[in-house]
Amino acid sequence: MRIDVISAVVKILEAPLNESILKRAQDKGLAEIVLHNLRDYATDRYRHVDDKPFGGGAGMVLKPEPLFSCLDKLLGERSYDEVIYLTPQGAKFNQKKANTLSLKKNLLFICGHYKGIDQRVIDKYVTKEISIGDYVITGGEAAAIVVIDSVVRLLPGVLGDSESALTDSFQTDSGFDAPVYTRPAEIDGMKVPEVLLGGNHKDIAAWRLEQGKKKYSRVKRKKL
Ligand code: ADE
Numbered sequence: 001m002r003i004d005v006i007s008a009v010v011k012i013l014e015a016p017l018n019e020s021i022l023k024r025a026q027d028k029g030l031a032e033i034v035l036h037n038l039r040d041y042a043t044d045r046y047r048h049v050d051d052k053p054f055g056g057g058a059g060m061v062l063k064p065e066p067l068f069s070c071l072d073k074l075l076g077e078r079s080y081d082e083v084i085y086l087t088p089q090g091a092k093f094n095q096k097k098a099n100t101l102s103l104k105k106n107l108l109f110i111c112g113h114y115k116g117i118d119q120r121v122i123d124k125y126v127t128k129e130i131s132i133g134d135y136v137i138t139g140g141e142a143a144a145i146v147v148i149d150s151v152v153r154l155l156p157g158v159l160g161d162s163e164s165a166l167t168d169s170f171q172t173d174s175g176f177d178a179p180v181y182t183r184p185a186e187i188d189g190m191k192v193p194e195v196l197l198g199g200n201h202k203d204i205a206a207w208r209l210e211q212g213k214k215k216y217s218r219v220k221r222k223k224l
Contacts, residue, residue, distance in 0.1 A: 001102075002031075004033075004107070005144055005148075007140070008038040008139075010035045016149070017035075038062070041069040043066065062121075075125075080107060082128050085122055085140070093133075102152075130143070175212055175215070178209075
């Protein structure tokens, strides 16, 4: 899979993309993730990428010209399955959407910053607006990392068998993952549940399913 990300603050993206599973996926050649610094596409002498909103109001808006220019270049090089704009006004992201995106070949993400991006960029290029939740963060970069991480870990070969994404919370009918424990078997008088120490895989699977369901109804206040 190839993933392109357009941002005015690429530094925010660099560290998380170069650690852990996301790094491993790129090193193995399973995901190619390319960052594009919006400032490289600025048209004025001072490399401005934002401007005041027409009609007044707080915050700055990412200007259309640098985004048009960057998007035209990328769209001229390959076709994208989705051009995704990260915004709190988008459709709420979830595991099902991650699963769907993981089947695509080329994805292009646009990170807004400040107050957002000029609406004409959305009208002309964007195929999906995605929100990671009903709260506002400073820019789309952290949201892009959330979406990219959840998608890339699903690509075949990215996770080893022992880390299989199929047992992740939301992938099974248990809703949530069961609690996990490691050694020691007892600390400060708190013991690891007996069933996990017994080695009976059927009992362990049944216990995990039950625990996942219990936690799900406790947190979500509804039954699976
Ligand atoms: N940018 C700012 N807040 C966001 C959110 N909740 N989801 C996606 N992008 C955002």
